[in-house]
Amino acid sequence: MAPNVLDDARLTAIGLLFEVHDGLTRRLAEQLSEHGLPPAEFEVLLRLARSPGGRLRMSDLAAQVSLSAGGLTRLVDRLERRGLAERAACPTDRRGAFAVVTPEGRRLVEKAVRGHVELIERWYTGLLEPAELAAVSSALRKVRAAVHPGADAGTTPAAASL
Amino acid sequence: MAPNVLDDARLTAIGLLFEVHDGLTRRLAEQLSEHGLPPAEFEVLLRLARSPGGRLRMSDLAAQVSLSAGGLTRLVDRLERRGLAERAACPTDRRGAFAVVTPEGRRLVEKAVRGHVELIERWYTGLLEPAELAAVSSALRKVRAAVHPGADAGTTPAAASL
DNA sequence: GCGGAATACTTGCGCGTGCAACTGGTTGTA
DNA sequence: TACAACCAGTTGCACGCGCAAGTATTCCGC
Numbered sequence: 517m518a519p520n521v522l523d524d525a526r527l528t529a530i531g532l533l534f535e536v537h538d539g540l541t542r543r544l545a546e547q548l549s550e551h552g553l554p555p556a557e558f559e560v561l562l563r564l565a566r567s568p569g570g571r572l573r574m575s576d577l578a579a580q581v582s583l584s585a586g587g588l589t590r591l592v593d594r595l596e597r598r599g600l601a602e603r604a605a606c607p608t609d610r611r612g613a614f615a616v617v618t619p620e621g622r623r624l625v626e627k628a629v630r631g632h633v634e635l636i637e638r639w640y641t642g643l644l645e646p647a648e649l650a651a652v653s654s655a656l657r658k659v660r661a662a663v664h665p666g667a668d669a670g671t672t673p674a675a676a677s678l
Numbered sequence: 679m680a681p682n683v684l685d686d687a688r689l690t691a692i693g694l695l696f697e698v699h700d701g702l703t704r705r706l707a708e709q710l711s712e713h714g715l716p717p718a719e720f721e722v723l724l725r726l727a728r729s730p731g732g733r734l735r736m737s738d739l740a741a742q743v744s745l746s747a748g749g750l751t752r753l754v755d756r757l758e759r760r761g762l763a764e765r766a767a768c769p770t771d772r773r774g775a776f777a778v779v780t781p782e783g784r785r786l787v788e789k790a791v792r793g794h795v796e797l798i799e800r801w802y803t804g805l806l807e808p809a810e811l812a813a814v815s816s817a818l819r820k821v822r823a824a825v826h827p828g829a830d831a832g833t834t835p836a837a838a839s840l
Numbered sequence: 841g842c843g844g845a846a847t848a849c850t851t852g853c854g855c856g857t858g859c860a861a862c863t864g865g866t867t868g869t870a
Numbered sequence: 871t872a873c874a875a876c877c878a879g880t881t882g883c884a885c886g887c888g889c890a891a892g893t894a895t896t897c898c899g900c
Contacts, residue, residue, distance in 0.1 A: 521791055522728050526798045529811065530702060532818045533802075537699040538744040539825030540692060556856085566684050575878065582700040587857050589880055594856095611865045611878040629683055636688045639825050640695075644817050649691065651813045655806050656694045663701030663801050718886085737848065749887050751850055756886095773848040773895045 540639060547635050551628040556581065556591060558632075561600060561625045564617040567671075571604065571616040576670025600624060702801060709797050713790040718743065720794075722753060723762060723787045726779040729833075733766065733778040738832025762786060 541555065548558050559581050564570055572580075578588040592615050595601035600621035606612035617625075641649055660667060703717065710720050721743050726732055734742075740750040754777050757763035762783035768774035779787075803811055822829060 520728075521788060521795075522724060524791075524795050526795050526803045527724075527791075529803055529815055530706075530798050532815055532822060533695075533699065533702070535744070535826045535829050536818050536821045537695065539822060540695070542744075543825060544692075554856085562684060562689075566682075573878090582697070582704075584858050585879065586859075586881075590856075593880095606878095609866075609878080613879065626683060629686075629689075633683075633686050633688050636692050640821055641688045641691055643820050643824055648813070648817050651810070652817045653691055653694055655810050655814045656698050658805050659698045659802055660694060660701060662805055663705060664697045667697050716886085735848090746888050747849065748851080748889075752886075768848095771848080771896075775849070 540636075543639050544632060544635055547631050548628060550631075551624065553624070553628055556583065557595060557600075558625065558628060560588075560591060560595065560615070561617060561621050562629070564601065564615060565622050565625050569616070570622065571614040572670055573606070574613050574615055577615055579666040579669035582664075595621065702798075705801050706794060706797055709793050710790060712793075713786060715786070715790055718745065718753060719757060719762075720787065720790060722750075722757065722777070723779060723783050724791065726763065726777060727784050727787050731778070732784065733776040734832055735768065736775050736777055739777055741828040741831035744826075757783065 545555050548555055563580055564572055574588060578585050599618060601615055601617050604614040604616050606614055707717050710717055725742055726734055736750060740747050754763060761780055763777055763779050766776040766778050768776055
């Protein structure tokens, strides 16, 4: 084991994080595709379904799901074509638009989310002791606060002023 | 807060993991692009540079970096065009091919990796107490073992027989 | 040692995404 | 009121990727 720059412990530390992410993504995507839902579309529907009025501003949604504005435009296009979401004008700002889940979209996420959560339990949360999981989450929360501002764009008025 | 299926704690637990991943990816990609390296190409070069002889079988490499065979073929094509890697025939199996880092490729990763590690320190490892980081890594190792078999394809002879 | 199944890589094709340019709407300044 | 800077969302374009089909080689049963 050469004390090489290429073998830095920090490199393997994020490597671990990334590999876990890939692995989980893969498993979860498989299950979601049984419902005809790519992961990104599932996440958008989920976030809409959780929001008051089932709606969110396009730009807030884009920030939450880490998608570019253009990417989100087309994603919502696809959802709209399938009748899972629709757009609504923003009364206070005529530039803006809301994305809104339709009842059908809501039914679909609620159906898909059950198996989804089961898989999370099987491949992630269930593999760890409760205390272990709590420790991981608390650590990740710190990191998220640093690297992913706007994770909760549009959820709290205060968040906008950060 | 409705005790809704959509607000399951496990959902927010992976959400956290995924958001951290996105955030880190974004920051790191920015730095790598200063060296003209997309993250996937950096990772491939890094893994090659760390391997004995600077070489790895295409299929092992694909498994390690979670890329499809086709995807890796083209990624190595790009590296080859830039003179950062090349292919070598496998003497024992004429179907197979090795990807090999060139000296120039090695110079580039070694140059890029310094800033890369600095950013990891700043946005991940440095944000956590040593014990905290150790706990996270130990937990993630368990998860990886479950969800990402083949994370070390081609590194140990035993791994091939799983 | 012959024929079929499995394996290692490559290629054609379609799709989702980011980036940059564009349209229309809003806010600030004088 | 007029003008400029800015902002929200959409569209054109190029690119990287997965999937499935194709080619070449190796492995296995008989």
